Amino acid sequence: MLFPVEVAGFGACIVQRRRAASGTAAGMFRRGSEPVNLRTPFRSTIESKAIAAVLASALTGRSPARTVRLPWHVRFGFWLLPPRCIACGGEGDLGAIDLCAACLETWPHRATGEPGIAFDYREPVAAALRALKFDGDRRPARVLGTLLGLRIATFAARDRSSMPVAIVPVALHAERRRERGFDQALLLASHAGRWLGVPVCQWLRRSRMTQPQTELGAAARRDNVRDAFVAVPTAAFAMKKMAASARVPLRIALLDDVSTTGATLAAASAALSAAASAAGVPLQVQCCAVAATAKSSAMPTNTTNPT
Numbered sequence: 224m225l226f227p228v229e230v231a232g233f234g235a236c237i238v239q240r241r242r243a244a245s246g247t248a249a250g251m252f253r254r255g256s257e258p259v260n261l262r263t264p265f266r267s268t269i270e271s272k273a274i275a276a277v278l279a280s281a282l283t284g285r286s287p288a289r290t291v292r293l294p295w296h297v298r299f300g301f302w303l304l305p306p307r308c309i310a311c312g313g314e315g316d317l318g319a320i321d322l323c324a325a326c327l328e329t330w331p332h333r334a335t336g337e338p339g340i341a342f343d344y345r346e347p348v349a350a351a352l353r354a355l356k357f358d359g360d361r362r363p364a365r366v367l368g369t370l371l372g373l374r375i376a377t378f379a380a381r382d383r384s385s386m387p388v389a390i391v392p393v394a395l396h397a398e399r400r401r402e403r404g405f406d407q408a409l410l411l412a413s414h415a416g417r418w419l420g421v422p423v424c425q426w427l428r429r430s431r432m433t434q435p436q437t438e439l440g441a442a443a444r445r446d447n448v449r450d451a452f453v454a455v456p457t458a459a460f461a462m463k464k465m466a467a468s469a470r471v472p473l474r475i476a477l478l479d480d481v482s483t484t485g486a487t488l489a490a491a492s493a494a495l496s497a498a499a500s501a502a503g504v505p506l507q508v509q510c511c512a513v514a515a516t517a518k519s520s521a522m523p524t525n526t527t528n529p530t
Contacts, residue, residue, distance in 0.1 A: 274332040274374075279324050281373045282317040293319055293417065309362050310347060320369050321362065327370075338378035338385060339511030341371040344481055348514050352480055356407050364407065367513045368414025375476065375511065376419055387476035387509060388469045389424045390416045393491045394452065396429040411513060412478045424475075426458035426498070427491055441484045448490040454498035462504040472505030482512040 297319060306315025310326040317324055331343040342348045351363035379386035392408035400406050409425070416423040430453045466473055475495065479488055488510040499506035 271332040271334050272328055274334065275324075275328040275330070277377055278332075278370060278373050279317055279327060281377060282320055282369075297417070309351075309366055320366060322366050333515065337515075338375050339371075339476065339509050340482070340515045341367070341374050341512075342514040344483075344514040344516045352514060355410075356403070356480065359404060361405070361410060364410035365414050368411040369418055371411065371478070371511065371513050372415030372418035375415070384470075385474070385509075387419070387421060387474045388465060389422050389473075390419070390476045390478055391424050391426050391491075391495065393477065393479040393487060394425070394427040394429050396432050398432060407480050408478055411480060415476075415478065421476075424458075424461060426454055426461065427452050427494060428455055441486070444484050444486040445489075448487050450490070452491045452494035454494050458495070458498045459502035459504075462499055462502050462506065466504045472507045473499070474507045474509060476509050476511050478511045480513050482510070482515040485510065488512070 301319045306317070306319070306321050307313070308315050308323040308326055309321045310330075311323060313323055315321055315323055317327065330348055331345040333340045333342055344352075348367070351367060354360040355363045355367075375385075375387070390412045392406065392412040395403070395406040395408065409423070412423045429451055431451055433447050433451050462473060477488060477492055477495065479491075482488055492508045492510060495508055496506060
C-alpha cells in the first residue's frame with residue numbers, strides 16, 4: 224500500500240497549521256495543562272550543525288538527497304499557507320516543512336554514522352514526541368517524519384545500496400490504537416516515505432497487548448515484547464512480488480518513534496525475517512527511529528538469507 228495515511232486530510236492539515244500560526248512557542252505542545260518549551264537550549268556540536276546544514280540543503284532542493292518531487296496537494300498546501308515553525312512560531316524558511324533553519328540547527332541531531340536515527344532523545348525532540356503520542360498533536364509527525372526520511376536519503380545518496388525499497392512501521396496494538404485514535408509510527412512512516420519516494424507497507428500486527436515499555440527495565444522490555452509481533456498474511460506475497468522487480472536482498476526500513484534498548488525493533492524485525500524466510504525472500508531489515516537514547520546501541524541491519 225502506497226502512503227496509506229494522510230496525516231489528517233488536506234482540510235484538517237490547514238486547520239492545524241492555522242492553529243500553529245496563532246499559538247505561542249511555549250504553548251505549542253502541551254501535556255495536560257502544562258506547557259512544554261520547544262526552545263529548550265541545546266549545545267549544538269560541530270557534527271550536529273553539519274547534519275542540520277545537510278538536511279537544510281535537502282529540504283530546499285540543493286542536495287543530491289532531494290530526488291523526490293512532493294505530491295501536488297502538499298506543495299499547494301504550503302503555497303496556500305506558507306510554513307510556520309512548530310518550535311518558535313516564526314516563518315518557516317526551509318521549503319515544505321513547518322520548521323525554520325535556526326530551530327533545526329539547535330535540535331539534538333544524532334552525531335553518529337547511523338542513517339536510521341535522526342535525533343538523540345533529548346528536548347525539544349522528546350517534547351514533540353510526547354505531544355504526538357499522548358496529546359494527539361499530529362503536527363510533529365510531519366516534521367519529524369520528514370527529517371528522518373531525509374536523513375536516510377542523505378546516507379543513501381552516498382551509497383545507493385542503503386536505500387530501502389519500503390518502510391514498515393512498528394505496529395500498535397488495535398486496542399491502543401483505538402484509545403489513541405491513530406498509530407504514531409504509521410504517521411511518521413507516511414511522511415518519511417513521501418520524502419524517500421518509497422511505499423509504506425503495513426506488514427506487521429501486534430499479536431498481544433503489552434505493557435508500556437517506559438515502565439520497564441532492559442531485561443523486562445525484551446521479555447515484554449518477545450513474540451509480540453507477527454507478519455500479516457499478505458506480507459509474504461508482497462515481499463515476493465517486490466523481490467521480483469527490485470534488487471535482492473530486499474532492504475526494508477523498520478520504523479518506530481523512539482528506541483531505548485532496541486527491544487521493540489528487534490522483536491518486530493524477527494517477525495519480518497521469519498515471514499521472509501518462509502517466503503524464500505532474502506531480506507535486510509534496517510531498524511530506524513526518530514530518536515534514540517544515549518544508551519541505545521547502534522541500530523542493526525538484520526539480513527535473512529533463506530536456504
